[in-house]
Amino acid sequence: MNDMQWTPIGSQPLPPPLPSTGVDFTGNRSEFRKLVTKGAMLELVTFGFYRFWLVTDIRRHLWANTAVDGDAAEYTGRAKELLVGFLFALAILVPIYLAYFLIGIEFERWQGFASVPLFIGFYAFGQFAIFRARRYRLTRTVWRGVRFWMDGSGWAYAFRAMAWGLLVFLTLGLALPWREAALERYKMQHTHYGDLRGDFEGDGWTFFKRGWWLWLLSPIALLIFPLAPFFYAEFKAREWRWWLDGIRIGGVSLSSNLPHDAFYGLYWKVIGWWTLLSMAFSAYLGGSALLVVALSGVPADRVFGSDNAAKSIPMVVVMVIGYFALALAINIVMRVYLQRDLWAKVLETVKVHNIAAAADVRGSGQLASALGEGFADGLDVAGF
Amino acid sequence: MSELSTEASAQSVKPTIFFDGVSSRRRQVKLMLGDVLEIVEEGGAPVRWAYADIRRADSPGGVLRLACTSAPSLARLEIRDAVLAADLTARCLRLDEHQTSRRGVAKIVGWSVAAAVSIVCVVLFGVPLAADRLAPLVPKPVERRIGDAAEVQMKTIFGRNTCEDPAGKAAFTKLVNRLRDAAGLDDDSMTAGVLPTSVPNAFALPGGKVFVLKGLLDKAESPDELAGILAHELGHLKHHDNMRGLIYNGGTSFLIGLLFGDVTGSSAVIFASRTLVEASYSREAETAADTFAIEVMHKLGRSPKPAFELMFRITGKEGGSTLTTILASHPLTEDRLARMTREDRPASGPPLLTDKEWKALKGVCGSGKI
Numbered sequence: 164m165n166d167m168q169w170t171p172i173g174s175q176p177l178p179p180p181l182p183s184t185g186v187d188f189t190g191n192r193s194e195f196r197k198l199v200t201k202g203a204m205l206e207l208v209t210f211g212f213y214r215f216w217l218v219t220d221i222r223r224h225l226w227a228n229t230a231v232d233g234d235a236a237e238y239t240g241r242a243k244e245l246l247v248g249f250l251f252a253l254a255i256l257v258p259i260y261l262a263y264f265l266i267g268i269e270f271e272r273w274q275g276f277a278s279v280p281l282f283i284g285f286y287a288f289g290q291f292a293i294f295r296a297r298r299y300r301l302t303r304t305v306w307r308g309v310r311f312w313m314d315g316s317g318w319a320y321a322f323r324a325m326a327w328g329l330l331v332f333l334t335l336g337l338a339l340p341w342r343e344a345a346l347e348r349y350k351m352q353h354t355h356y357g358d359l360r361g362d363f364e365g366d367g368w369t370f371f372k373r374g375w376w377l378w379l380l381s382p383i384a385l386l387i388f389p390l391a392p393f394f395y396a397e398f399k400a401r402e403w404r405w406w407l408d409g410i411r412i413g414g415v416s417l418s419s420n421l422p423h424d425a426f427y428g429l430y431w432k433v434i435g436w437w438t439l440l441s442m443a444f445s446a447y448l449g450g451s452a453l454l455v456v457a458l459s460g461v462p463a464d465r466v467f468g469s470d471n472a473a474k475s476i477p478m479v480v481v482m483v484i485g486y487f488a489l490a491l492a493i494n495i496v497m498r499v500y501l502q503r504d505l506w507a508k509v510l511e512t513v514k515v516h517n518i519a520a521a522a523d524v525r526g527s528g529q530l531a532s533a534l535g536e537g538f539a540d541g542l543d544v545a546g547f
Numbered sequence: 548m549s550e551l552s553t554e555a556s557a558q559s560v561k562p563t564i565f566f567d568g569v570s571s572r573r574r575q576v577k578l579m580l581g582d583v584l585e586i587v588e589e590g591g592a593p594v595r596w597a598y599a600d601i602r603r604a605d606s607p608g609g610v611l612r613l614a615c616t617s618a619p620s621l622a623r624l625e626i627r628d629a630v631l632a633a634d635l636t637a638r639c640l641r642l643d644e645h646q647t648s649r650r651g652v653a654k655i656v657g658w659s660v661a662a663a664v665s666i667v668c669v670v671l672f673g674v675p676l677a678a679d680r681l682a683p684l685v686p687k688p689v690e691r692r693i694g695d696a697a698e699v700q701m702k703t704i705f706g707r708n709t710c711e712d713p714a715g716k717a718a719f720t721k722l723v724n725r726l727r728d729a730a731g732l733d734d735d736s737m738t739a740g741v742l743p744t745s746v747p748n749a750f751a752l753p754g755g756k757v758f759v760l761k762g763l764l765d766k767a768e769s770p771d772e773l774a775g776i777l778a779h780e781l782g783h784l785k786h787h788d789n790m791r792g793l794i795y796n797g798g799t800s801f802l803i804g805l806l807f808g809d810v811t812g813s814s815a816v817i818f819a820s821r822t823l824v825e826a827s828y829s830r831e832a833e834t835a836a837d838t839f840a841i842e843v844m845h846k847l848g849r850s851p852k853p854a855f856e857l858m859f860r861i862t863g864k865e866g867g868s869t870l871t872t873i874l875a876s877h878p879l880t881e882d883r884l885a886r887m888t889r890e891d892r893p894a895s896g897p898p899l900l901t902d903k904e905w906k907a908l909k910g911v912c913g914s915g916k917i
Binding site for chain 2: 189190191206207209210212213216223226227228230234235237238239257260264267268269270273305306307308309310451521522523524525526545
């Protein structure tokens with residue numbers, strides 16, 4: 164019934180280069196904090212199975228509150244897809260692990276530790292998973308009733324990633340900017356919004372010029388530990404800005420004026436929380452040890468003695484609970500600062516140019532399965 | 548608004564936007580709230596959505612975003628006017644039917660707990676049982692292949708070649724054969740050797756391979772000390788401990804990894820719980836191998852105690868905090884020594900090696916150079 168509203172795009176006069184439009188992030192911070200806190204608790208009582216629902220909720224929150232040209236995006240992925248993808252991935256990974264084990268034995272018979280290079284196979288598989296996971300996320304990203312989608316091959320991507328990875332290894336990291344540019348070009352050229360095709364115009368040389376001195380100075384950061392977060396923050400900010408500047412979709416382009424010191428505060432806040440939580444954890448352990456000694460009436464050196472295995476069980480339980488609480492608290496901190504705050508900080512610097520080119524895009528592309536996310540989860544290479 | 552209103556007359560200043568799910572065109576529309584929802588774009592045919600088909604979609608604050616199950620899946624209606632949104636919400640009775648409810652969350656929790664309990668039960672009871680039952684069934688050639696691989700690895704670490712001094716080797720073979728006969732191991736392919744490294748240790752590999760490292764030989768003061776430790780390693784072979792451990796470790800790593808996923812953001816918990824579970828399992832195996840060593844030594848008419856005195860000389864007193872006790876893969880040396888002291892009996896059989904043979908064995912790797 165809507166067919167008649169198809170007006171060819173050419174019939175409308177193209178407006179002269181428009182002033183660029185911004186990207187707004189309107190997410191409520193305390194709402195997000197509550198979301199991840201509740202999610203972390205549920206993750207604890209479900210032994211981690213809730214992660215599929217939590218990750219989906221986080222994405223739904225971030226996507227829905229991100230508006231380009233006044234219209235908010237939407238994440239249409241659902242947790243059940245992730246769960247099914249994970250189970251499928253397991254079914255595929257288990258025989259692969261077994262085969263890896265058996266081949267490994269044959270290699271070891273031939274030469275000690277000859278099976279170590281087989282790990283490289285898993286790394287390649289991880290790259291494949293990263294590509295496929297990106298495809299899943301992208302096909303669940305909807306803006307103005309039209310979805311993003313991806314073509315291209317995960318294995319072709321994995322091959323490129325491996326070849327470039329070897330070069331980065333051989334050049335001690337100097338080739339990293341060119342690797343990122345090449346991989347991003349592959350990903351973006353296979354990215355589509357409706358019938359618009361993406362591209363990536365950032366080049367390795369530009370990135371290199373912005374960050375080479377960080378590479379040169381990185382040994383210092385290893386020696387003087389407190390400098391490391393600054394270095395990392397500098398690197399990440401430069402990387403983000405370079406990446407955003409290079410993104411093109413059809414005639415639409417992005418630019419960013421993210422300052423080089425944008426992430427200093429974020430990283431130091433995370434480190435501060437980390438220190439605070441570790442101190443609280445130590446205090447908790449010390450306190451509960453004293454409590455166990457006081458309650459059981461056994462002298463301290465006997466509680467920890469070898470002949471008291473039964474009496475040490477409460478202490479172990481207390482430690483395990485404390486450890487989980489610590490892990491969850493750190494998880495909440497990381498998600499609030501390194502996902503939500505970083506997202507907001509980056510978005511407020513982004514400008515979108517010539518958005519009119521996306522004013523009448525015809526929807527296309529098929530939904531991709533969540534198998535890639537499952538692999539990424541199973542191999543522990545999960546992205547954002 | 549009244550029940551009778553069939554037309555939302557108060558089309559507010561805030562525009563209502565419609566995306567038809569086919570194109571990204573932003574269409575400013577008016578809504579007619581009749582028997583069905585009519586979405587009217589100026590100059591276009593109206594789009595009709597039945598109220599029962601309308602569902603809420605994610606949106607930022609201040610916007611009501613709707614989808615329709617009978618329309619293209621990405622068609623979206625965005626209402627920014629609060630009054631209009633409230634009026635429409637009241638008519639759409641199944642608006643939030645597809646969202647995860649409190650009951651849905653409870654269901655997730657319930658199933659997860661059930662899954663976790665079953666995994667824990669399998670780790671605690673199922674995998675050990677499977678390992679005990681399967682390990683003896685592993686075909687000898689397979690076991691030997693795994694052993695070959697492990698041997699190559701060990702030799703890469705501890706030196707390429709076994710010590711080859713003929714007199715020493717003859718003495719070593721004699722000692723091993725006497726122990727093997729007493730142990731009732733009928734493995735015809737059993738191999739044993741001394742590796743030239745200063746690390747004081749001994750180990751058994753799948754497929755009947757026993758290796759003594761020269762460091763242990765140097766610290767040993769009598770044949771009985773060495774024999775007890777060899778008997779312990781033969782115990783591992785007799786009980787198929789390598790294969791059991793392999794099956795057990797593989798199984799628990801996989802299951803515990805499955806259970807925790809990435810809840811802690813790292814694999815620390817996986818590592819910790821694996822260490823705990825596997826250490827207790829391996830302690831059991833070590834205790835069983837000790838029992839076996841006691842039996843063999845008694846059968847030969849020698850005391851098992853010297854071997855554990857040697858062990859105590861190497862490790863020193865181990866008992867420390869609770870943690871080391873729980874995480875240790877072997878029983879503590881002092882506990883083992885205490886057990887052996889109880890089992891101590893005066894020698895009733897002939898010495899296992901003559902003084903001359905013992906001297907030759909001590910020099911099997913040549914004079915001091917490693």
